[in-house]
Amino acid sequence: METQVVRVEQVLHMTGGAEETSYANNSLIPKKVMMRVKPILEESLNKVYGTTNVPTCFKVADLGCSSGPNTLLLASNMIHIVNETSRRLKVEPPLFQFFLNDLFGNDFNLIFKSLPQFYDTLKQQDTTCFINATPGTFYGTLFPSNSIHFFHSSFCLHWLSQVPNLLRGEAKIANDDKGNIYATSITPPSYGKQFERDFKLFLLSRYKELVPGGGMLLTFLGKFDTSEYISIPGIFRVVLNDMVSENLIEEAMLEHFNMPLYFAPVEKVREIIEEEGSFSVERLEIIKLSWDGSSLDEEAGSKGFKDDNERAEFITRNKRSILEPLLKAHFGEGILDELFLRLKTRIIQFLPKLEDPILVISLTKIA
Numbered sequence: 001m002e003t004q005v006v007r008v009e010q011v012l013h014m015t016g017g018a019e020e021t022s023y024a025n026n027s028l029i030p031k032k033v034m035m036r037v038k039p040i041l042e043e044s045l046n047k048v049y050g051t052t053n054v055p056t057c058f059k060v061a062d063l064g065c066s067s068g069p070n071t072l073l074l075a076s077n078m079i080h081i082v083n084e085t086s087r088r089l090k091v092e093p094p095l096f097q098f099f100l101n102d103l104f105g106n107d108f109n110l111i112f113k114s115l116p117q118f119y120d121t122l123k124q125q126d127t128t129c130f131i132n133a134t135p136g137t138f139y140g141t142l143f144p145s146n147s148i149h150f151f152h153s154s155f156c157l158h159w160l161s162q163v164p165n166l167l168r169g170e171a172k173i174a175n176d177d178k179g180n181i182y183a184t185s186i187t188p189p190s191y192g193k194q195f196e197r198d199f200k201l202f203l204l205s206r207y208k209e210l211v212p213g214g215g216m217l218l219t220f221l222g223k224f225d226t227s228e229y230i231s232i233p234g235i236f237r238v239v240l241n242d243m244v245s246e247n248l249i250e251e252a253m254l255e256h257f258n259m260p261l262y263f264a265p266v267e268k269v270r271e272i273i274e275e276e277g278s279f280s281v282e283r284l285e286i287i288k289l290s291w292d293g294s295s296l297d298e299e300a301g302s303k304g305f306k307d308d309n310e311r312a313e314f315i316t317r318n319k320r321s322i323l324e325p326l327l328k329a330h331f332g333e334g335i336l337d338e339l340f341l342r343l344k345t346r347i348i349q350f351l352p353k354l355e356d357p358i359l360v361i362s363l364t365k366i367a
């Protein structure tokens with residue numbers, strides 16, 4: 001079987017609709033992160049709005065908005081922050097224009113259906129907001145030059161634009177130590193190089209699109225630098241390897257499956273931003289996120305779990321709503337129930353170790 005370059009923009013989308021298995025129904029963890037990061041969002045927005053910039057129409061783009069309640073909640077939060085700042089500065093609050101961006105397969109319709117209620121609520125607050133959709137990849141140009149005041153993106157930039165072509169010997173790294181969960185989480189160097197290319201292109205594209213004084217807030221998954229770190233692709237690979245040894249999946253199918261995900265160490269991310277040179281780093285923080293989101297419970301209201309089984313079920317549903325379309329496109333639908341049942345068992349086994357760092361980065365455009 002030939003290794004083909006999978007262009008993520010053609011295949012990636014979260015599970016659409018509002019059913020039990022949809023992303024909309026399984027996005028409590030990003031919501032918790034959003035609540036936790038709200039003070040940083042406020043700080044970030046206030047660096048852009050109200051200091052040098054008091055535009056009549058404040059233009060914001062949410063990159064990788066997906067579909068579900070988080071999208072319009074974020075828009076409401078931003079509107080509230082900017083309106084409060086306007087009141088404090090005794091200036092007329094602006095009109096708002098929000099551009100919702102995601103890849104072409106995203107279920108934008110689900111968001112559109114909740115717009116009447118969103119607009120009604122804003123009308124009661126005397127606020128005018130225009131919502132637009134901008135489908136396409138954020139690795140490249142999405143908007144005219146000098147047109148956007150603020151970019152936001154949460155839980156997206158760990159997605160690569162493509163699975164990199166592995167160099168000689170790298171496929172061996174990815175497939176070695178089949179039973180060893182830690183070794184399976186080691187990422188071949190080509191992934192880091194792909195991330196660097198993608199992230200630089202992202203920064204350059206946003207630099208051109210931002211107005212002078214514009215800024216952005218990015219949150220995405222990074223990587224802990226310990227030998228005990230378990231990555232999402234790593235745990236999937238162990239489950240898939242088990243299924244190959246039981247002849248439930250063909251070995252060749254697994255050999256040609258690689259997730260377009262990369263979790264960058266924080267120092268690497270800082271280095272890329274500095275080397276690229278378009279933005280100054282206002283803030284770069286790490287928040288520890290356990291896979292069940294409970295590490296954020298104090299901030300965002302606890303979701304108590306009865307036991308580890310319930311906890312693992314919650315995590316598995318979240319991962320399924322994100323990864324099912326990708327897995328289905330490669331392996332077909334037939335194996336999915338079995339795969340996620342096994343994933344849940346592995347998750348129970350490794351529960352206390354399942355933790356990722358979330359990178360929270362506030363940037364302003366260098367003049």
Ligand SMILES: C[S@@+](CC[C@H](N)C(=O)[O-])C[C@H]1O[C@@H](n2cnc3c(N)ncnc32)[C@H](O)[C@@H]1O
Nearest residue numbers: 030064065066070102103137138154155156159
């Ligand atoms: C886990 S969802 C996050 C959704 C939302 N921001 C939240 O915090 O709940 C990640 C989203 O990023 C989108 N995405 C990934 N790569 C992208 C790209 N290159 N351009 C635009 N969207 C992308 C995916 O389609 C997906 O909807």
